[in-house]
Amino acid sequence: MAYTAEAPAIAAGDDPMVPRIGRVRRRVRELSDVWTLTVEMEDGRPLAFAPGQFNMLTAFGVGEAAISISGDRDRADSGLIHTIRAVGPVSGALTRLGPGDVIGVRGPFGVGWPVDAAKGSDVVIVAGGLGLAPLRPLIYAVLASRKDYGRFALLFGARTPADILFRREIEQWRRRLDVEIQVTVDTSGEDWYGNVGVVTALVPQASFDPQNTIAYVCGPEVMMRFGAAALRDAGVPDTAMYLSMERNMKCGVGLCGHCQLGTAFVCRDGPVFRNDVLRPLMAVKEL
Numbered sequence: 001m002a003y004t005a006e007a008p009a010i011a012a013g014d015d016p017m018v019p020r021i022g023r024v025r026r027r028v029r030e031l032s033d034v035w036t037l038t039v040e041m042e043d044g045r046p047l048a049f050a051p052g053q054f055n056m057l058t059a060f061g062v063g064e065a066a067i068s069i070s071g072d073r074d075r076a077d078s079g080l081i082h083t084i085r086a087v088g089p090v091s092g093a094l095t096r097l098g099p100g101d102v103i104g105v106r107g108p109f110g111v112g113w114p115v116d117a118a119k120g121s122d123v124v125i126v127a128g129g130l131g132l133a134p135l136r137p138l139i140y141a142v143l144a145s146r147k148d149y150g151r152f153a154l155l156f157g158a159r160t161p162a163d164i165l166f167r168r169e170i171e172q173w174r175r176r177l178d179v180e181i182q183v184t185v186d187t188s189g190e191d192w193y194g195n196v197g198v199v200t201a202l203v204p205q206a207s208f209d210p211q212n213t214i215a216y217v218c219g220p221e222v223m224m225r226f227g228a229a230a231l232r233d234a235g236v237p238d239t240a241m242y243l244s245m246e247r248n249m250k251c252g253v254g255l256c257g258h259c260q261l262g263t264a265f266v267c268r269d270g271p272v273f274r275n276d277v278l279r280p281l282m283a284v285k286e287l
């Protein structure tokens with residue numbers, strides 16, 4: 001089911017069901033309801049990960065939630081970075097943790113974005129809302145060896161200008177001459193002079209060779225469906241598109257069945273799926 005082995009496994013000797021203890025070093029507010037936490041592991045061992053992988057984070061006394069890693073894999077020793085939207089009890093408690101607070105970390109889990117698969121090809125990233133967070137490690141990886149890739153387009157959609165995640169960083173990336181960045185919002189205010197409309201409308205405007213492109217899509221499920229359709233209309237085959245799925249997670253290691261998607265487990269076989277693999281899974285009635 002998995003298409004690549006680009007995923008570091010849990011370190012030998014670690015029980016994947018037992019959280020390692022970390023401490024929050026830094027907490028940054030990104031948006032009204034989104035925070036980024038930098039976590040240091042108490043045992044001092046950095047946590048190697050592949051772009052697109054996730055951890056199960058524990059807010060002790062409250063519970064555990066799957067959260068993607070949003071930092072730079074090449075800087076894993078400077079802390080483990082997660083960007084979290086407070087939507088419920090666990091994510092709310094995680095986002096209230098401050099410097100020095102204890103946090104539980106299990107992972108990294110899952111199959112991430114195939115970074116090397118795109119070498120020699122154009123790269124198109126289509127991100128919606130918080131979907132930019134799991135894609136950020138991939139962006140860092142492509143930028144770190146930019147010459148290995150063809151053209152690079154990042155298409156990002158947010159609900160309003162106030163919902164643009166990682167805004168300052170997007171501005172920095174935009175200054176590079178070797179990246180095409182397009183940002184759109186669903187609803188603009190008076191001070192917005194950029195694109196207005198859904199992110200999928202940006203696909204036909206981007207410069208890439210559809211026959212030699214690898215596309216990465218992450219965002220709300222409906223946005224990913226339309227994003228994949230727009231890429232297909234532009235000529236990108238399903239075998240060259242990767243989407244990251246979210247399902248309810250409990251164990252994170254393919255044991256409990258909570259994250260079942262058709263015949264696959266999102267935690268073990270995903271969360272990143274190639275679209276020709278994903279489409280039949282989405283068609284299977286969940287068991």
Ligand SMILES: Cc1cc2nc3c(=O)[nH]c(=O)nc-3n(C[C@H](O)[C@H](O)[C@H](O)COP(=O)(O)OP(=O)(O)OC[C@H]3O[C@@H](n4cnc5c(N)ncnc54)[C@H](O)[C@@H]3O)c2cc1C
Pocket residue numbers: 054063065066067068069083084085086087088089090091092130133134245246247248249271
């Ligand atoms: C592989 C994977 C990676 C993930 N990465 C991240 C990440 O990087 N950052 C992050 O913030 N979340 C991420 N999530 C989502 C996160 O795990 C869930 O939001 C989690 O359920 C939050 O737990 P909770 O107890 O706070 O809320 P819950 O009690 O589970 O949910 C509270 C309410 O919010 C709704 N809800 C749950 N999740 C979402 C969502 N994602 N968007 C909108 N509404 C939602 C629920 O339907 C419910 O109504 C990821 C999930 C998966 C499977």
Ligand code: FES
Pocket residue numbers: 248249250251252253254255256257258259260265266267268
């Ligand atoms: S979360 Fe238990 S099988 Fe995926």
